[in-house]
Amino acid sequence: INIQYERLREWYGLHFPELEKIVRKYTLYAKLVSNIGRREEFTPENLAKLDLDEKMIRRISNTAKNSIGIPLSDSDLNQIVKYAEHLMETIKEREKIEQYIDQTLSEYAPNLTKLIGPKLAGKLIAKAGGLRKLASLPASTIQLLGAEKALFRALRRGTKPPKHGLIFQHPAVNRAPKKLRGKIARALAAKIAIAVRVDVFGTEDIGDKLRKDFEKKVKEVYKKASMKKRR
Incomplete structure (x- = not known):
């Protein structure tokens, strides 16, 4: 998961490099990329749908407006979004395994x-x-x-x-x-x-x-x- 996150951050960082400095948790980073994608879509309305607090919403949306990142083609962005979605699936699977281990060890x-x-x-x-x-x-x-x-x-x-x-x-x-x-x-x-x-x-x-x-x-x-x- 850490390697996948590093790759996602490296690729998406070309488009929105400031995001990784604001969002430290890889789960939230992957969630934002997979659900919103394009930097211009990091609006307060879209961010509010992901249950972020108001301070975080303002910080991300304001930073997105003044980002120094490069534009991405639709095909390139779609590939990165798919990669972020795959990372989210991996995270969910790991959480399921951890829950199973926790339950098993609590009994064992x-x-x-x-x-x-x-x-x-x-x-x-x-x-x-x-x-x-x-x-x-x-x-x-x-x-x-x-x-x-x-x-x-x-x-x-x-x-x-x-x-x-x-x-x-x-x-x-x-x-x-x-x-x-x-x-x-x-x-x-x-x-x-x-x-x-x-x-x-x-x-x-x-x-x-x-x-x-x-x-x-x-x-x-x-x-x-x-x-x-x-x-």
Whole structure:
């Protein structure tokens, strides 16, 4: 989808180059191109049909009037519009797949999904080779799952080993300061180990509690770090 969007932006940018600076979301960009097409048709009336807010409507319509883009022939524009329509169909199909995955994981691994979300849960399960295999792994292995190459490279060279693997994709880990990521990743891995084992061997609904406990632990890590700075 990202590659398709880049091509659409490159081609349509010849006609209306300013649009990409106003519209940052590729879904909305493709929607505008597929539904309106020609730059001269970016009128307040046409934009209002796409449920945009008034500020966005005024900005796009005013910019379209003074655009420095080149005119396009009907045949060229039609090809670009068809490409935008194809991109919209691809986006809708991906959304359907994501909804299916979300629903399936909520039933298959409810506690793990509540703790870290369906996308990361799915990646960890796939990397481990299944939910039961993931449940058999210790927290320390879960923490580095997906970083095996970096770990072996560090062992060979005698350098520092990685502090996280796939769980780096969790917002609490990747948004944390570099010095705190290891502690937060370790805390998250411990909660994941509990969640997945309950999903496999138990029936309890503890996903929300684990998430709250993890969030509390993250706050404690930040608090301790700030106290050390004051000393």
